[in-house]
Amino acid sequence: MGDARKVVVIGAGIIGAFAAWELLEDGHDVIILDAEEPGGRQGASYGNGAWIMESSLLPVSVPGLWRQVPGYLMDPLGPFAIRWSHLPALTPWLARFLLAGSSVGKIERTAGFRHALTQGALQRYEAVAEANGLASFFRHDGHLFLYPDRATYEADGLAWGLRRRYGIEWQELEGEALHAFEPGLGAHHRFGVYIRAGANLSDPGAFIAGLVEGAARRGAVLQRGRATGFRFEGNRLRAVKTDQGDIDCGRAILTAGINARDLALQCGDRVPLEAERGYHVVVPDIEGGPRHPVMMMDGKMVFTRTQAGLRIAGQVELASLGAEPDWRRADILLKHLERAFPAMADRLEEGVIDRWMGNRPSTPDGIPCIGPSRLSPDIIYGFGHGHSGITMAPMTGRLIADLCGGGHPAIDPNPYEAERFR
Numbered sequence: 001m002g003d004a005r006k007v008v009v010i011g012a013g014i015i016g017a018f019a020a021w022e023l024l025e026d027g028h029d030v031i032i033l034d035a036e037e038p039g040g041r042q043g044a045s046y047g048n049g050a051w052i053m054e055s056s057l058l059p060v061s062v063p064g065l066w067r068q069v070p071g072y073l074m075d076p077l078g079p080f081a082i083r084w085s086h087l088p089a090l091t092p093w094l095a096r097f098l099l100a101g102s103s104v105g106k107i108e109r110t111a112g113f114r115h116a117l118t119q120g121a122l123q124r125y126e127a128v129a130e131a132n133g134l135a136s137f138f139r140h141d142g143h144l145f146l147y148p149d150r151a152t153y154e155a156d157g158l159a160w161g162l163r164r165r166y167g168i169e170w171q172e173l174e175g176e177a178l179h180a181f182e183p184g185l186g187a188h189h190r191f192g193v194y195i196r197a198g199a200n201l202s203d204p205g206a207f208i209a210g211l212v213e214g215a216a217r218r219g220a221v222l223q224r225g226r227a228t229g230f231r232f233e234g235n236r237l238r239a240v241k242t243d244q245g246d247i248d249c250g251r252a253i254l255t256a257g258i259n260a261r262d263l264a265l266q267c268g269d270r271v272p273l274e275a276e277r278g279y280h281v282v283v284p285d286i287e288g289g290p291r292h293p294v295m296m297m298d299g300k301m302v303f304t305r306t307q308a309g310l311r312i313a314g315q316v317e318l319a320s321l322g323a324e325p326d327w328r329r330a331d332i333l334l335k336h337l338e339r340a341f342p343a344m345a346d347r348l349e350e351g352v353i354d355r356w357m358g359n360r361p362s363t364p365d366g367i368p369c370i371g372p373s374r375l376s377p378d379i380i381y382g383f384g385h386g387h388s389g390i391t392m393a394p395m396t397g398r399l400i401a402d403l404c405g406g407g408h409p410a411i412d413p414n415p416y417e418a419e420r421f422r
């Protein structure tokens, strides 16, 4: 077998960056391979809502969702869209997606597996940031969830009940109290829930670039190139094949986001991984806008104050991988911002700073794939984090390193294995 301590991490988004760091901590020789700039615009990790959200326990597919889907699809300002030409290819994933959320029991089980990955995320972030001079990337402004009224909040009881069960604490804000807390808020929202412990990154892409630089200072080798496959002897890995030539190694970590699907196929796993495309718009962070990170529960989007400006991120668009972005989805985000914070409406002429589209790498069951491939124990997966990869990255990185080290893993790895799709 090749040198087992020589590990190639394929893909330096947030998951690959944390995996690389944790592997270095355990004394491995690490090569970080990315086809593009680590933390760059190509990755989901660049343009997300930037929330470190330990309360992210609920998967997207929940009981009764199928009843809401037609309404979402008909609503021109809805949070969800399907490119109909993609529907035939998408149908098996969609069927699994709806099945995964078909009962409260399934959701409770999934929430437990998600909690194992989200718990302690902020603390882990801060420890790694401290070691790499990245502490200034955090904003500790909590997370505010906005509802039109108390009734819509109560209809979301499954999510809040699970949060209570896992010890998440919050404060309810109603009517005037909510508007005093967020003075720019319009009349549409009259109920809010504030989780004080929530935090966000001020620039996820730059944080990843910084973490990868830190890994390089610690001895990791950065290599630009696209992984195209693997060279095996029997079931043991000998090299990662790239468009720049082979890289000899004893282990590979597959953290290539949505592109992991095709590479996993070469490792014997047909993982149902779909791109849930999301969008963001960045506008000037001016008076009249949100003062806290806000999740608008009716529009299913977040408003986050970032280094570049106020980032509005959200939307789920199911489309084939190479399809052109539909920038109308980004405009919908702006319309919701205007509705929630009316004073912003007149000021948006001051300009949109950025528009972005990226691929959430999503499994149908809301649980990522972490663990060995079918063909070889030397290839470890770390992909499929869907809507929650920023939050789940530190624990995922730790688990990957534990699986490479052969010691006792920090959490039970079984729920995350790709085997569940075999």
Ligand SMILES: Cc1cc2nc3c(=O)[nH]c(=O)nc-3n(C[C@H](O)[C@H](O)[C@H](O)COP(=O)(O)OP(=O)(O)OC[C@H]3O[C@@H](n4cnc5c(N)ncnc54)[C@H](O)[C@@H]3O)c2cc1C
Pocket (backbone or CB within 6 Å): 010, 011, 012, 013, 014, 015, 016, 033, 034, 035, 036, 037, 038, 039, 040, 042, 043, 044, 045, 046, 047, 048, 049, 050, 051, 052, 053, 225, 226, 227, 228, 255, 256, 257, 258, 259, 260, 277, 278, 279, 280, 302, 313, 314, 315, 358, 359, 360, 361, 382, 383, 384, 385, 386, 387, 388, 389, 390, 391, 392
């Ligand atoms: C709109 C939106 C909002 C979101 N908001 C949040 C949030 O607030 N909080 C949260 O926790 N999560 C959020 N997410 C989810 C989160 O962004 C993703 O789960 C996470 O970024 C996935 O990270 P990744 O490292 O797996 O993939 P990516 O970030 O996509 O990284 C994959 C990397 O692999 C590289 N790569 C691909 N193929 C190859 C190859 N063949 N060879 C070499 N390199 C390769 C790419 O260049 C890229 O750098 C959001 C996502 C979106 C789209």
